[in-house]
Amino acid sequence: MPDDPVPADARATGQVILRVDLDALAENWRRLAARAQRGAKGTECGAVVKADAYGLGLAPVARALLEQGCASFFVAHPGEGQELRAIAPQARIFILNGLPPDACPLFAASRLIPVLGSLPEVAEWAGFCRAQGARLPAAIHIDTGMNRLGLPAADLFSARTLMADFEPALAMSHFISAEDRSSSRSRRQIELFEQARGKLPPMPASLCNSSGMFLDEPPFLDLCRPGYALYGGNPIPGFENPMRRVVELYAEILQIRDVEAGETAGYNARWTAPSRRRLATLNLGYADGFLRSGAEARPGVQAFAGGKFCPVVGRISMDLSIIDISDASPLRRGDRVEILGPHISVDELATRSSTIGYEILTRLGPRFRREYVSNGQ
Numbered sequence: 493m494p495d496d497p498v499p500a501d502a503r504a505t506g507q508v509i510l511r512v513d514l515d516a517l518a519e520n521w522r523r524l525a526a527r528a529q530r531g532a533k534g535t536e537c538g539a540v541v542k543a544d545a546y547g548l549g550l551a552p553v554a555r556a557l558l559e560q561g562c563a564s565f566f567v568a569h570p571g572e573g574q575e576l577r578a579i580a581p582q583a584r585i586f587i588l589n590g591l592p593p594d595a596c597p598l599f600a601a602s603r604l605i606p607v608l609g610s611l612p613e614v615a616e617w618a619g620f621c622r623a624q625g626a627r628l629p630a631a632i633h634i635d636t637g638m639n640r641l642g643l644p645a646a647d648l649f650s651a652r653t654l655m656a657d658f659e660p661a662l663a664m665s666h667f668i669s670a671e672d673r674s675s676s677r678s679r680r681q682i683e684l685f686e687q688a689r690g691k692l693p694p695m696p697a698s699l700c701n702s703s704g705m706f707l708d709e710p711p712f713l714d715l716c717r718p719g720y721a722l723y724g725g726n727p728i729p730g731f732e733n734p735m736r737r738v739v740e741l742y743a744e745i746l747q748i749r750d751v752e753a754g755e756t757a758g759y760n761a762r763w764t765a766p767s768r769r770r771l772a773t774l775n776l777g778y779a780d781g782f783l784r785s786g787a788e789a790r791p792g793v794q795a796f797a798g799g800k801f802c803p804v805v806g807r808i809s810m811d812l813s814i815i816d817i818s819d820a821s822p823l824r825r826g827d828r829v830e831i832l833g834p835h836i837s838v839d840e841l842a843t844r845s846s847t848i849g850y851e852i853l854t855r856l857g858p859r860f861r862r863e864y865v866s867n868g869q
């Protein structure tokens with residue numbers, strides 16, 4: 493696959509190719525689902541598909557996961573939940589950002605499960621259920637240190653009283669730094685979560701995001717909520733990635749030119765040729781999520797072309813970027829260049845861009861030609 497030419501129609505429209513391997517995604521979910529079962533046979537593996545399934549496309553990703561038997565999904569916004577409901581009529585859909593004011597009817601109409609994170613949210617859901625005469629399900633978010641969303645321990649008693657009016661479907665909390673396996677924070681959060689659960693009626697519980705599932709003693713509990721690892725991100729930075737690659741991104745060479753020592757390239761002349769160099773201009777820029785800050789970061793972003801890693805030189809423009817192909821085997825206008833793929837992982841590009849893979853994925857641009865590969869096709 494990496495040596496395929498850019499398809500003729502994509503070349504004609506000037507599009508960068510984003511390939512999403514739905515088979516790899518499905519296998520990643522199966523691996524995580526098997527891992528979740530190490531805790532207890534009944535532990536369920538859900539999927540976090542917020543932000544358009546981390547930029548990969550909600551509909552194709554959700555369909556592939558449904559096919560594997562995934563039955564519980566998490567999104568951030570109720571609007572995302574409505575979109576998912578149309579694709580997944582039977583699934584449980586949790587709304588991580590909680591309950592906006594006056595949104596109860598919308599939640600009920602689409603059977604969305606709010607992850608209630610404050611007393612006003614709990615009270616509003618309870619009041620709505622009372623008025624409807626229906627104990628609708630809701631999850632309870634317990635804050636164990638993030639101070640972002642979730643009920644503090646002091647509010648649990650009041651929440652408990654209100655919970656009589658609805659169905660407490662899940663107690664959950666979120667790790668602050670689960671990707672750091674040696675951090676004592678995760679252990680502390682697990683303790684706080686268990687203490688908090690003791691103050692609430694019995695209900696299923698969930699703590700693990702992707703990295704949480706790879707802690708030394710992961711609290712798999714009843715339900716796991718992986719996102720990043722499903723999409724091929726490494727849940728254990730610094731160790732070999734246990735997940736399969738899902739995303740590949742290929743730009744195209746628009747022009748090739750030779751520059752002499754001392755010439756500059758790109759806006760504000762931020763790069764000066766140290767010697768005679770051969771440069772290629774690519775059809776990929778910051779409007780496509782190829783972060784402008786990436787070229788400024790150290791060790792700096794690179795592409796893979798002509799059998800070599802080729803550094804990006806100069807500033808990344810909105811629609812274009814420039815790479816140094818002097819050391820690569822001969823390349824031509826129209827040749828394809830790997831930005832993400834077998835040689836460059838999402839985590840690698842992120843590190844070189846001074847960010848995290850989550851941001852790389854969720855910024856993947858709207859202009860790409862998206863190709864979804866399934867059953868090897």
Ligand SMILES: *Cc1c(COP(=O)(O)O)cnc(C)c1O
Nearest residue numbers: 540666701702717718719720721
């Ligand atoms: C985004 C999110 C997840 C998924 O996290 P990953 O690190 O992508 O696996 C799980 N739980 C909550 C509350 C989240 O916001």
